Amino acid sequence: MRIRLPDRPGALGRAAAALGTVGIDIHQVQALERAANRAIVDLVVALPAAMLPGAVARILAEIPGVRVEGSWQTSDSLDLDTDIEVLAETVANPGRALHVLVDAAPKLLHAHWAAALAVPGGDVVHASWRTPKIGSVELGTLRPRALTAPDGSRLALAPLGSRYAILVGRRNAPPFHPTELRKLSVLADATARVLTGVPEQRRGGLSLVRPSTQG
Template sequence: MPLLRVRLRLPDRPGSLGTVARTLGAAGADIVQVVVLERSAGRAVDDITVSWPQSASLDVLWDALASVRGLEVDGVWQTNEAPGVFADVEVVGQMAANPPNGVIALVEAVPKIFGGDWAAMLGRDGLVVHASWQAPDPLTLPVVPASGARAFTGEDGVRYAFIPVGRSGQALLLARVAAPPFHQTEIERLIQLATAAEAVLGVGTAV
């Protein structure tokens, strides 16, 4: 069954997540993982990864979630993997085992780990060093606002995460289509992964 990621805003009180879990189960979804992205002002933002029957309409899922009082759905999009920490460790291990192909390993892994559609490593000159196999061809790069790690939305509505890789002058660009913006928690996790990549591969090498 395909995996879907569901981003929800719900009341941060006992029983709220249980209600969502029962609702998802009744609709036919099997919960794989729950990640809390944020808790503030009595509300929580959660990413819930579920397996969803191939033949079932997403309208069933949306209608079920709409029936939960106080729940807001930020988005539902397809993903390839639950956003656990072990995938991050695995890709760092792949980079360490084969440094010459470290950038390729990183760029090919992050769309799967973060529920993105494609990724690219940009060089000091802003040109593409390597793009993941899912990237559009030809690849039109967005205008990146200002500097530093950030989430932003392109003029075409695509959601982007832009992560400088240490002092190398290069940057990781991750794109997500038809999905909510990257959350600050995801940006921080991408920064950690980029920092690990720089430590493993070294400044002035492939990254």
Template structure:
């Protein structure tokens, strides 16, 4: 199984080596390391690992907790194949998808961000399109919704990126129930993808196509 591990650790030589050694002893094969932030003597890294099915998340967390000054922020499933530049692949598909640009984007985002589901809704809370793992009833946050894409965590623990799409009069939601809250780097990454999506000539046509369909 492919897992994403997010750890906070001292930003000094040797710290990451200790983490990778412990993961290796626990049976994890490290396939990618992404530095999310550095500052004030600390770093936050996302580490993608491949583990045998008999290696549990609890075993990984317990092993990492044995490393001095390392904090485990989350361990969760991921479908994003490391080292494949997935944004470029998805943007290529979107630019050639024509009237299916919106559905292609929404179906792709959970894989790109190791999330559970994504959806777009109207201001009246009508679901325009949602990926296959989205719940039947989607809760759209009202209070604290920002004018730009922003990360938030709901009272039930669901992590969201709430991304208004003013040119289309829509809101995009990206959600994960497992793992840590969305990092600001993930929010920035989504923002750039949406900027490109909104610049495509076929974007408005793809939204109009979905709006003509029956409500979900």
């Protein structure tokens, strides 16, 4: 859930207290932006079994100065040191560095899927579980940026060295924030540096995934 609230002491505490009174458990808080006396924060929460996401939005909307930017269902939150764990795994297994990043990216960015694309063609070379069926992607100028797909899905794209790019998607959610794009870009750049030292034959085996079979 993404919320906008006043950037002053106690504002986030009031939101957390309101959620706690109805049994909502906050797993993670990430501050995305602080400017002009306003803050944008992502909350990862677990709802009671009978509660719908719309009820949470209504609870927060009743707090003066708080505005809900959007809410979406995602996988379980990860520990805050998971970024480091992903980088450690890529260093330990450089031949699988691209796979490790793609498979971890959905949880790292609270998204639903991720795919590595060949440059410049845009063909999928590896995709995470539940990636929808996608054809070749028009990459254009390869730089970190947020996009919106024709079906309304929110996308984040970042270069992964000169040979690949990573595309991350989520549904029914706000656009990827610049803070999230920076995170993806840093991880992609680090992974690309690991891949640079991998002999070409070890990069092989990145077979074209047929995403429609992934559930």
